[in-house]
Amino acid sequence: MNARLTRALAEGERYTPDADAVMAGVRAGIARNRRRRRYASAGVAALTVLAMGSAAALVGGSEQSPSRSAEGPAPNAQTGPVPPQECRLSFGWLPEGLVEPIRSCGPRTQSVLYPMDGGPYLNVSIDQSGWQGPRNTRGWKRVTVNGAGGYVAARPTRAFVRFPLPSGRWVDIEYGIGTPGAKATAGLEATVRRIAEEISETPTDSISVPFAPTYLPPGQHLADVGRGGGGTSLRLNYQDGSGRIIGEPMALGTEDGVTSEYPQIDAGVGFSISWASDPAHAIPVDQGERIADIQGRPAYLFNRGQMVVVDGFHGGQLNVSTSYPAPRQQRPPSLGHSRPELVRIAEGVDWLR
Numbered sequence: 285m286n287a288r289l290t291r292a293l294a295e296g297e298r299y300t301p302d303a304d305a306v307m308a309g310v311r312a313g314i315a316r317n318r319r320r321r322r323y324a325s326a327g328v329a330a331l332t333v334l335a336m337g338s339a340a341a342l343v344g345g346s347e348q349s350p351s352r353s354a355e356g357p358a359p360n361a362q363t364g365p366v367p368p369q370e371c372r373l374s375f376g377w378l379p380e381g382l383v384e385p386i387r388s389c390g391p392r393t394q395s396v397l398y399p400m401d402g403g404p405y406l407n408v409s410i411d412q413s414g415w416q417g418p419r420n421t422r423g424w425k426r427v428t429v430n431g432a433g434g435y436v437a438a439r440p441t442r443a444f445v446r447f448p449l450p451s452g453r454w455v456d457i458e459y460g461i462g463t464p465g466a467k468a469t470a471g472l473e474a475t476v477r478r479i480a481e482e483i484s485e486t487p488t489d490s491i492s493v494p495f496a497p498t499y500l501p502p503g504q505h506l507a508d509v510g511r512g513g514g515g516t517s518l519r520l521n522y523q524d525g526s527g528r529i530i531g532e533p534m535a536l537g538t539e540d541g542v543t544s545e546y547p548q549i550d551a552g553v554g555f556s557i558s559w560a561s562d563p564a565h566a567i568p569v570d571q572g573e574r575i576a577d578i579q580g581r582p583a584y585l586f587n588r589g590q591m592v593v594v595d596g597f598h599g600g601q602l603n604v605s606t607s608y609p610a611p612r613q614q615r616p617p618s619l620g621h622s623r624p625e626l627v628r629i630a631e632g633v634d635w636l637r
Contacts, residue, residue, distance in 0.1 A: 361500035365636060366520060368490040369509040373410055376482025379459070379475055382406055386517075389491050390508030392527050400460075407458045410449065410485065411547075413529050417454050418446065418545040420535055429480045436477060439540045440468030443476040446544075449485055457483070464540040493518045495559055495602075498632035501625055504555060516562040516600075525552025554607045555625075557633060561600035567593050575623075578630045585623065592626040598637075604630045 371389035373396055381403040388395045395409035418424075424435035427445070434447025442460025449455055459476040461469045491509045495518075503524035510519035529547045537543045560566060572584030572593060584593045591605035604626045 361502055361504040362506055362522070363497050363500050365496040366493065366506060366509060368492040369506075370487050371489040371491065372485045372487050373408060374484045374486040374488045375479065376484070377478060378406070379404060379479070384512070384514050386510065386512035387489070387491060388508045388510040388521070389489075390506055390521070392523070393508035393521075394485075400462075404459065404461045406479070407456075408479075408483065409456055411454045411456075413527065413547055413549055415454055415529060415547040417448060419533065420543075420545045423541070423543055427477065429477065434480070436473060437542050438473040438476075439464065439542060441466050441472075441540070443472040444542060444544070445476050445480040447480060449483070451485055453485070455480070455483060464538070491518075493520060493559070494635060494637045495520075495557070495598075496634050496636060497557055497629055498634055499628055500555060501553075503552075507551075507554070510558075513560070513562055513565060517558065517560045517565055519556060519558035521554065521556045523551045523554045525550040527551070555629060556603075556605050556607070557629065558603045558605075559597065559600050560603075566595075566601045567603065569593060569595050575627070578627065579633075583627075583630070589622045589626075592623075592630050594630055597633075598635045602630060602633060604633070 369389045371387055371394065373387075373389075373394045382398040382405075383401045383403070384398075386397045386399065392412050393409070394412060396406070397408075398404075398406040418435070421435050424437045424446075427434050427436045427447075429445065429447040430450075432448050432450075434445060436446075437444045441462045441464055442458060445457045446454060457476055457480055459472060459479060461472070491511045493509060497520070500522060501524070504522040505524070507521045507523045507527075510521065511517065528550050530550045531548045533545045533547050535543055535545050567584075567586065569582065569584045572586045575583050575585050575592070577583055578592070578594045579597070581597055582595045584595070585591070586593060587605070590607070591603060594602040594604075606622050606626060
């Protein structure tokens with residue numbers, strides 16, 4: 285994930301890799317186009333951006349995703365309580381100054397984000413698609429990390445490392461202080477390489493959530509579970525794509541001149557269900573369109589019909605959002621397409637405690 289997701293967070297990159305950036309877009313709009321630089325809190329906004337984060341360009345594959353196949357019945361959706369999802373990204377050493385992390389763990393994601401909060405940030409993910417690493421490494425320096433051949437790139441405010449773990453899975457790391465154009469910090473390359481030397485896939489934790497969907501559109505299956513804000517923000521993320529690599533890799537560049545190659549992953553259409561108990565991380569509902577109550581609580585529509593917010597849901601705020609493959613991001617679905625599904629999902633979210 286990480287070079288790419290952090291760029292999206294830190295720079296307001298146009299090509300957002302993550303389905304749940306819907307919520308981040310809402311926050312950005314409310315703030316009058318503040319250009320999503322880096323979320324200052326480890327709350328629900330950053331958590332939802334992390335939802336589908338991986339070192340990949342999430343795309344839709346063919347015109348018809350699995351849930352809309354014309355070749356036969358759509359597969360059943362994966363509803364009901366989600367078992368605890370094991371987190372398999374461990375750190376042997378971390379620099380000082382990092383804040384509370386945001387984790388995403390599940391069949392398609394193993395990632396950690398330490399958001400920027402007036403200090404350093406760190407973004408790390410382990411590829412789950414079987415990617416064999418970049419072929420285009422122009423602008424990167426060859427290095428050895430834990431005995432494996434990898435690559436490093438450094439800029440005044442951040443540094444990146446990419447290398448394969450003993451399992452063969454590639455890991456992406458980005459560490460920085462400030463956004464591009466800010467005051468330079470010495471020693472970033474040495475720091476990111478030290479972090480890399482002590483990363484492993486040792487199980488470190490598991491994430492559970494106290495809610496579950498009773499309805500999802502056909503073909504939706506769990507991609508990952510997320511936790512942020514010290515447990516005050518929790519999320520389930522679903523996709524109907526195959527999760528496989530399709531097409532040729534994509535090269536993406538940053539404003540400070542780092543070009544990275546990523547695999548294209550068939551993510552398909554996605555739905556995210558998140559809950560936040562900290563009012564500081566809540567979406568300002570007065571900026572949304574009031575719709576009929578959901579589960580007896582006030583509900584609001586955001587982001588051209590791609591997110592529904594239910595306020596006062598078991599002591600917090602419930603958010604249900606949808607995302608579409610990258611090629612379709614240029615043509616957001618109409619309000620009438622997304623709204624009924626989002627409302628139906630929200631109406632069927634069970635509280636398990």
